[in-house]
Amino acid sequence: MKKFWQFFKMNFEYFLEYRTDIFISFIIKLMVFLAFLFVWKTIDNEGKTIKGYGFHGIMFYYLAANILSGFVTSNAARNIRANILRGYLSTKLVKPLSIYFYYLAKHGAYVLSETLLNLLIAMPIFILWRSVSDEVFLDVYSVSRFCISSLLATLFGFNIYFLVGLSSFWTKQSYGFQLIVRNATRFFTGALIPLDLLPMWFQNITSQLPFSYMLFYPVKQLMEETTFSDFLHSMLIISIWIVVFIILNIIVWKKGIKHYESVGI
């Protein structure tokens, strides 16, 4: 475990190294949030009801979703693809470490850095804008459910992108596949619009897919009271998907490594 903790630390320190880039990223994310704030403010000013949310509720949703989006994203596909394409995977194969946990450690550092950046934007807004922070439904249960569902969400996100990266054993370039998964997660997780604002038939589809449990469901834990059975049901669904993808990753890795070629180390 110590070596994976070192990988985690090293990758997190790499993130902290380029502070100007962090600042620019912060500005761009703030810009995007401001734009969406004004879109929904326009809707609110025109006297239109934002069903079930209200203006402050929708702002809380986007802020919380923004924080959590850092947690459910992953750079695993990009890292694995680059290592397979350039042959750098060889240097890792000869080392006494598990490739899966190595990339999981890198993923952990990446999501922590992204989440901290998103928190830098969201926390001042929560503190200064009381009407938005009043939308939070906080008790021990909601916080613990949020934490558990977020952890499972990031684990699922890692596994799906790990699988996308492994496809590079055959296709070499898997950016297109990554693009499909990334766009699907942005839409079906509720990052673009809360899923309960969408038609019922669409919600029924997304409730069977794991994506809604990556972002929408954890955020809702902080906004309204949910029953323990609903929580267990949703955790069961995402846990099953995580197990499915772990099994897929093991199978694909075993088959893919036989196709792997590299020139020199």
Add this chain to the structure above:
Amino acid sequence: MMYELMTDLQYRINFLFGFLGTIGWLFGELAFLHFLIGQYDSIAGWDFYEMALLVGINQIWVGGLFYFMVWPSLSTFAEYIRTGELDRILVRPIESKFYLSVFRIDWPSLAIAFTGFIVVCYSLLHIPGSITISSVLSFIPLLILSCWIVYNVQFIASCSAFWITNAGSAIYIIGAIDRLSRFPYEIFTKGIVFILFTFVVPITIISNVPARALLGILEFKYVLFSLFIGLVLFMVSRIVWKLGLRRYESASS
């Protein structure tokens, strides 16, 4: 260009997935608009087809042609600065700034421009009495002007690599421009966002000005303003390029 196409087609499955992924995202954006407008009929006075027109115009340039022939080059240009490999471009007998802006191509993105064109045509069919010869004749140069504005913004962002080495976030400013320039200008007319989105990162004019020209509702002051912003950004990009070259250090022979 043919070389880039042959390189892309070497990875046929990736080429197909890239095409499907970007098409899927376009339809996702339209679905998002459809659900949003479906609840409210209009936003800032723009109905679904008018907003879809904005999305379509945005996709022709920002989502399509820009990613087809400019962004692959400018993102690689920033990488060359970081790794010190820019020399081999600078010593070539061709205008360096032009070459660095167009030397790489991403063919799947051309499909986005084409689908953006289809969305524009589909929207115009549902907006009665909008398209005339004069509106089309004013739309084309204004679209080219918007393209030029986006190019200069991205070029300046890529040149930031001369100073900050790892310019990963700055290079991806086009993602924010892509997501935000599809909203009507009327949303961003107050306070700090007016200054930010009109003068600093002029997303409000990129798709809005050509769209209004096509709809026949463009005021001349927006044309003048777009021209002014384009000229200012062009001059800034030239200055930044020259200052950046003075600062550049090579890492190769």
